[in-house]
Amino acid sequence: MRKKEARLAVNIGKLKLKNPVMVASGTFGYAEEFADFMNLKQLGAVVTKTITLKPRQGNPPPRTCETPAGMLNSIGLENPGVDAFISKKLPILKKIGAPVIVSIASEGDPDEFISLAKRLDKINGAAAIELNISCPNIRGKTSLISQDPGSTFKVVKMVREVTGKTLITKLSPNVTDITEIAAAAEKAGSDAVSLINTLTGTSIDTDTKRPRIASVIAGLSGPAIRPVAVRMIWEVSRKIKIPIIGMGGIMDTPSALEFFIAGASAISTGTANFINPALSVEIISGLKKYLARNKLRDIKELVGTLKS
Amino acid sequence: MLQIRAKLIYNKNITGNFFHLTLRAPRISGKCLPGQFISVKVNGPNEPLLRRPFGIHKVKGSDMEVLYEVVGRGTEILSQRKAGEYLDLIGPLGNGFDLGAFSGSRASSSPVIVAGGMGVAPLLFLAQRLRGLRASSPKLRTEVLIGAKTASSILCEKEFKNLGCDVKIATDDGSRGFKGYVSGLLERGLNTGRRPPIVIYACGPRLMLKEISRISEKYNAPAQASLEEHMACGIGACLGCVVNTKKGFERVCKEGPVFRANEIIWG
Ligand SMILES: Cc1cc2nc3c(=O)[nH]c(=O)nc-3n(C[C@H](O)[C@H](O)[C@H](O)COP(=O)(O)OP(=O)(O)OC[C@H]3O[C@@H](n4cnc5c(N)ncnc54)[C@H](O)[C@@H]3O)c2cc1C
Ligand SMILES: Cc1cc2nc3c(=O)[nH]c(=O)nc-3n(C[C@H](O)[C@H](O)[C@H](O)COP(=O)(O)O)c2cc1C
Numbered sequence: 001m002r003k004k005e006a007r008l009a010v011n012i013g014k015l016k017l018k019n020p021v022m023v024a025s026g027t028f029g030y031a032e033e034f035a036d037f038m039n040l041k042q043l044g045a046v047v048t049k050t051i052t053l054k055p056r057q058g059n060p061p062p063r064t065c066e067t068p069a070g071m072l073n074s075i076g077l078e079n080p081g082v083d084a085f086i087s088k089k090l091p092i093l094k095k096i097g098a099p100v101i102v103s104i105a106s107e108g109d110p111d112e113f114i115s116l117a118k119r120l121d122k123i124n125g126a127a128a129i130e131l132n133i134s135c136p137n138i139r140g141k142t143s144l145i146s147q148d149p150g151s152t153f154k155v156v157k158m159v160r161e162v163t164g165k166t167l168i169t170k171l172s173p174n175v176t177d178i179t180e181i182a183a184a185a186e187k188a189g190s191d192a193v194s195l196i197n198t199l200t201g202t203s204i205d206t207d208t209k210r211p212r213i214a215s216v217i218a219g220l221s222g223p224a225i226r227p228v229a230v231r232m233i234w235e236v237s238r239k240i241k242i243p244i245i246g247m248g249g250i251m252d253t254p255s256a257l258e259f260f261i262a263g264a265s266a267i268s269t270g271t272a273n274f275i276n277p278a279l280s281v282e283i284i285s286g287l288k289k290y291l292a293r294n295k296l297r298d299i300k301e302l303v304g305t306l307k308s
Numbered sequence: 309m310l311q312i313r314a315k316l317i318y319n320k321n322i323t324g325n326f327f328h329l330t331l332r333a334p335r336i337s338g339k340c341l342p343g344q345f346i347s348v349k350v351n352g353p354n355e356p357l358l359r360r361p362f363g364i365h366k367v368k369g370s371d372m373e374v375l376y377e378v379v380g381r382g383t384e385i386l387s388q389r390k391a392g393e394y395l396d397l398i399g400p401l402g403n404g405f406d407l408g409a410f411s412g413s414r415a416s417s418s419p420v421i422v423a424g425g426m427g428v429a430p431l432l433f434l435a436q437r438l439r440g441l442r443a444s445s446p447k448l449r450t451e452v453l454i455g456a457k458t459a460s461s462i463l464c465e466k467e468f469k470n471l472g473c474d475v476k477i478a479t480d481d482g483s484r485g486f487k488g489y490v491s492g493l494l495e496r497g498l499n500t501g502r503r504p505p506i507v508i509y510a511c512g513p514r515l516m517l518k519e520i521s522r523i524s525e526k527y528n529a530p531a532q533a534s535l536e537e538h539m540a541c542g543i544g545a546c547l548g549c550v551v552n553t554k555k556g557f558e559r560v561c562k563e564g565p566v567f568r569a570n571e572i573i574w575g
Contacts, residue, residue: 029545
C-alpha cells in the first residue's frame with residue numbers, strides 16, 4: 001500500500017495555501033517571467049513586486065551588484081502603479097492558478113496604504129495584501145515605518161480597518177529589536193508577518209572611488225543574510241502567535257528547513273530565483289521527502305522545533 | 309528560455325585573456341538569434357552567486373560558442389572549467405538584432421558591423437546569419453569594422469573574412485589599420501564617397517556606442533546597438549539591468565540587449 005504523502009497545506013489568515021512555499025516580492029517579477037521554467041500553479045503563492053499608487057520609474061542604474069555570497073539592489077520600487085497593475089498584470093497573474101498576494105507600499109504619505117488597500121479590497125484576483133513597510137530603496141527616506149513600533153501599529157491598523165483581506169506585514173531587519181515591531185503588527189490586526197526584507201549595505205569600487213550602486217545605500221540579500229533571517233524568525237516566533245513567512249537567503253531545501261525549524265509557517269524564495277528559477281518547486285518536493293524521511297505527517301509538526 | 313546542463317566541449321585561451329568556449333546545447337542552439345545571450349552559472353552555489361551573461365558568438369548544429377575575456381572572479385573560474393564537465397545555462401535570452409532590412413529580395417541597403425574590443429563576440433554570429441541570407445540576396449555583402457587597442461588584441465579578423473565579409477581594422481595606437489577609434493573609421497567611410505544606404509550593427513564599450521549613435525543620426529543611417537548592464541536575473545524579473553531610453557527605463561536583458569541607438573538616452 002502506498003503511504004500517504006505528508007501534508008504541506010498551511011493557512012495564513014483566511015488564505016489557504018496548498019503548500020508553504022512562496023516567492024518573495026521583487027524577485028519573481030509578475031510571475032510570467034518564470035513560466036518557461038515551471039508550472040506556476042504548483043507554487044504555494046506568488047507575491048508581486050511592490051505596487052504603489054502612482055507609477056514609479058525607479059532608481060537610476062547601476063541598480064545591482066554582487067557581494068560575497070549575496071547581492072545589493074536598489075531598484076527603487078519600479079512599478080506601473082496600481083491601476084496599470086490591475087488592468088495589465090493581474091489578469092495574467094490570475095491565470096496561473098496560485099494565490100496572488102499583492103505587495104503594496106506608500107511613496108511617503110502613509111495614507112496611500114489606505115487608498116491602495118481599498119482599491120485592492122474589491123479585486124477578487126488579489127488573494128491577500130502584503131504591506132511593504134520595509135523597503136530601503138526609496139530616495140530621500142531616512143527611516144522606515146517598520147523601524148518604529150508606533151508607526152507600524154498605526155499603518156497596519158489603518159489598513160486593517162479598510163479591508164477584510166488577509167493582511168501580511170513585511171518587516172525590516174534594520175532594527176534593534178524586531179520582536180517589538182512584529183508584536184505591534186500583530187496587535188494592530190495583521191494576519192501574519194513576513195521577514196526579512198533586505199539589510200542595508202554599500203559597496204565601493206576602489207578604482208573609481210564610486211559606489212557600485214548609484215544610490216550608494218542598497219539592500220543586501222542572498223545567502224549572506226540567511227543567519228540574520230533565521231535568528232530573527234526564531235526571536236519573533238517566541239513573541240507572537242500569528243504565522244511567520246520566512247525569507248532571506250534560502251538557496252535549497254536544507255536552508256528552507258532551517259526557517260521552519262526556527263518557527264516559520266511558510267517560506268519565500270528570493271534572490272535564489274535569479275540563479276535557479278525553478279528552485280521553489282524543487283523545495284516543495286524536497287520538503288515532502290524530508291517529512292517522509294523523518295516520519296512527519298504534516299509540515300506543521302516541524303514548525304518551531306528548534307531544540308535549545 | 310530554457311535552463312539546461314550543457315556539456316563543455318572546448319574551453320581554451322586564444323590570446324591575451326580571451327577564451328573560446330564551446331557548449332553542447334541541442335535544445336537551445338537551434339533557437340538562438342544573433343544578439344541574444346545566455347547566462348551561465350560558472351560553478352557551485354554561493355560564490356560567485358549570480359549567473360554571468362555572455363553573448364552567443366557562434367552556433368554550429370547543436371553546439372554554441374562563447375568568446376569571453378577573463379576580467380574577474382567569475383570569468384576566472386569559468387576559464388578553469390574543463391572539457392567533459394557540465395555547465396548550468398539559461399538561454400537564449402533577450403532580443404537580438406533586427407535583420408528585417410535584409411530579408412526577402414527587396415534588400416536595398418547593406419549591413420555594416422562595428423565591433424569594439426570584446427564587442428566582436430555577438431557580432432560574428434550576426435555575420436554568420438547575414439551570410440546565410442545570401443541564398444536569397446546574392447549581392448548582400450557585409451562590411452566589418454573591428455576596433456582594438458593594439459594589433460595583437462584584434463579578435464576574429466580571420467573568422468569574419470572566412471564568412472566573406474569585407475574587414476577593416478582600427479587600432480588605438482595605430483599598430484594596424486586606421487589609427488584611432490573604430491567609430492572614427494566608420495565616420496571616415498561615411499564622409500568619403502557616395503554610399504548606398506546602410507544599417508549599422510554595433511557592440512562595444514558604451515562610449516563607442518554613444519559615438520556610433522551620433523554618427524548614425526548625422527548620416528541618417530539606422531543603427532542597432534547591443535548594450536551591457538549589470539544583471540542579476542537575466543530573465544526580466546529583478547529590474548536590475550535597466551538603461552535609460554526615450555520610453556523610460558528598459559531592461560537590457562528583456563527589451564535588449566539590442567536597442568535602436570537613437571532610442572537610448574546616452575547621458
Ligand atoms: C548581455 C551581455 C552580454 C555579454 N557578453 C559578453 C561576451 O560575449 N563576452 C564577454 O567576455 N563578456 C560579456 N559580457 C560581460 C560579462 O558578463 C562580464 O565580463 C562578466 O559577468 C564578469 O564576471 P566576473 O565575475 O569575471 O567579473 P566581476 O569580478 O564580477 O567584475 C568584473 C567586471 O565585469 C563587469 N560585470 C560583472 N558582473 C557583470 C554582469 N552581471 N553583467 C555585466 N557586467 C558585469 C563589471 O563591470 C566589473 O567591473 C556580457 C554582458 C552582458 C550584460
Ligand atoms: C532585486 C530585488 C528586488 C526586491 N524588491 C522588493 C520589493 O519590491 N518589495 C519587497 O517587499 N521586497 C523586495 N525585495 C526583498 C525580497 O522580497 C526579500 O525580502 C529579500 O531579498 C530577502 O530574501 P533573499 O535573501 O532570499 O533574496 C527585493 C529583493 C531583491 C533582491
